[in-house]
Amino acid sequence: MWTRMRPPNLRTFLCLLAFTVLVGAHRGGAVKWLALYRRAHRPWSTTRNCSRSSGLASRQLRLCRDNLELMPTVVHSALVGMETCQNQFRDWRWNCSSVLAVPNLNNDLIRGTREQAYVYGISSAALVHSVSRACSIGLTSKCSCGPLPRPIDEPEEDFKWGGCGDDVTFGLSFGEQFTDATLVNKKGRVKQSKKAMMNRHNFRVGREIVKSSLGRACKCHGVSGSCAQRTCWKALPDFEVIGAKLRERYKRTVEVKRKRKKSGGSKSLVPKRPGRSQFRQDELVHYERSPDYCSPDDKTGSVGTEGRQCTVGTRDRGSCESMCCGRGQHNYTQVVTERCGCKYFWCCYVECKTCTKVLQLNRCR
Template sequence: MALIRHCVTLLLILCCSRLCGAIQWLGLTVNGSRVAWNESEHCRLLDGLVPEQSQLCKRNLELMQSVVNAAKQAKLTCQMTFSDMRWNCSSVENAPNFTPDLSKGTRESAFVYALASATISHTIARACASGELPTCSCGATPAEVPGTGFRWGGCGDNLHYGLNMGSAFVDAPMKSSKSGGTQATKMINLHNNAVGRQVLMDSLETKCKCHGVSGSCSVKTCWKGLQDLPHIANELKSKYLGATKVIHRQTGTRRQLVPRELDIRPVRESELVYLVSSPDYCAKNPKLGSYGTQDRVCNKTSVGSDSCNLMCCGRGYNAYTETIVERCQCKYYWCCYVMCKKCERTVERYVCK
């Protein structure tokens, strides 16, 4: 029996890996951080990449540190964005092996695919502007005529290069003949990847720096820069909350994704899509990829998703007090240091039963 259970576990892991191969690169935080990325042989150390991604790695070694950084940022940003909800993205730490919440075409996997796609292009674009990559530099000067009182200058994020390299890497598994997953799964993954990149493109804004005597800002130098990842993640979270459940069916001469409830219209390019409904994530259930909310911190006074009523799923909560030490009564002394006292205060915490 033990042998059978072991074999079943291995089979589940293999199936999961094949289905969610497009985000297996998030596992680069496990082994990619220990690599110097100065030899093509290092690409062989990466588990789960399809041949096309391995080739991209070998041809663009200088890019791989940015890819590793993007994997770290995607994980951290996902967990921060969903820290107030029952599903808190903790399962992303399992990369490159994922639980069912991220391997079966759920609403949660739609968000992670979109965020990962946006993050890798964002990280590469920023790396170009900061001079970290020898293959690219600042973004192109905008074609639009500058307004009154400012001129184009500075070093803008190279969104064009970031999108090209990022999409080539994250879309490769869905376009590879050697990757697993159904056609429907590949289609929704490609769609959600594109949604992530569109939100990234929409975040490009004009940023300026003032010049002039005594900060008069008589002249401004401006460039195009991307907003930070938390902003992009929050935009995607809104799309996650309004995501559309779809089916994969024959439409004319080809199979397409159409909304399950409103199949009279095509899927919009701006909306996240998913195939499988999610559990409520209240109780721990490994088969569904649910960690449950027992022992999660909740907010007694909130009426949102982090409220004790919603977070604890009606099971109730326990209260306890905690003493924290923090800096207080700080004074600035000329020149040039600050001295503070240490103060203790007691706070009340609430944890789901």
């Protein structure tokens, strides 16, 4: 016997709608932990700080409680990753500004674009870099100096290995645990969706870039500052160097598709371009093509370039011709007052003049 179902009342409908929005808001949230940047200047002394409001997934909450002394470093990495992303793309149409909205994610960071690929790569790299540095400068008892090269690796140059190198081995291990914890379902199984596979790979690319960037830093020893002898250790470069390397990967991101393997039932990501069978482990991948980011579009996450500053007379990415997408620009002047001609007087004060500059600026229409 069939029974007639009552239509849901308004209250029930609104609850269902709110639930749908909530579930949708958590899709593609593997970098929501970047919201920790808002805690950059707060003390981190209790496990009460480990909360979902910080953008942490359930498995990240466990890591947070078990590694509380590392969390200020994780917070620092979130801030560094976001600042570096915006700095690397400050003159591009897409300028990484949407990452400031975390834990909310705009469509440019959940649709599988090359921009999403870069954010996942830079966030993973920033975490490894920050933790590795924290080890070598003694900010945590979880790790210490990185291992010295083996005697067989001793070069013929006039220096000795010593000092305290960045512990990239620990940084890589913790970084993978923390970022990839977002790519496991409630049953503990690794997610196998196309988006999860892409994000997992791009997380790995970020770690690989840091690993391959480990170089040598040295200190001179000798009379009157001479360099008669040097002590060297393994050290990472400034993070902007790694951000620039990832930006080069961004420009050559490989478009992929998911394909079932011939040998079994599992699927893998393969290049979409005919004639190419695979991509390298240090190449970023995406599966959705990016818009031109010229005009606002909620569907793609584009905020447009109206009002962005640009430069006249060049053909670089920050030029008005490129940035304004053919719409032209407004020209205006801005008066800036600053200190200049400063002189130091012994002892002990500085006198400066006040200079005024008139800047000729341009903004996209």
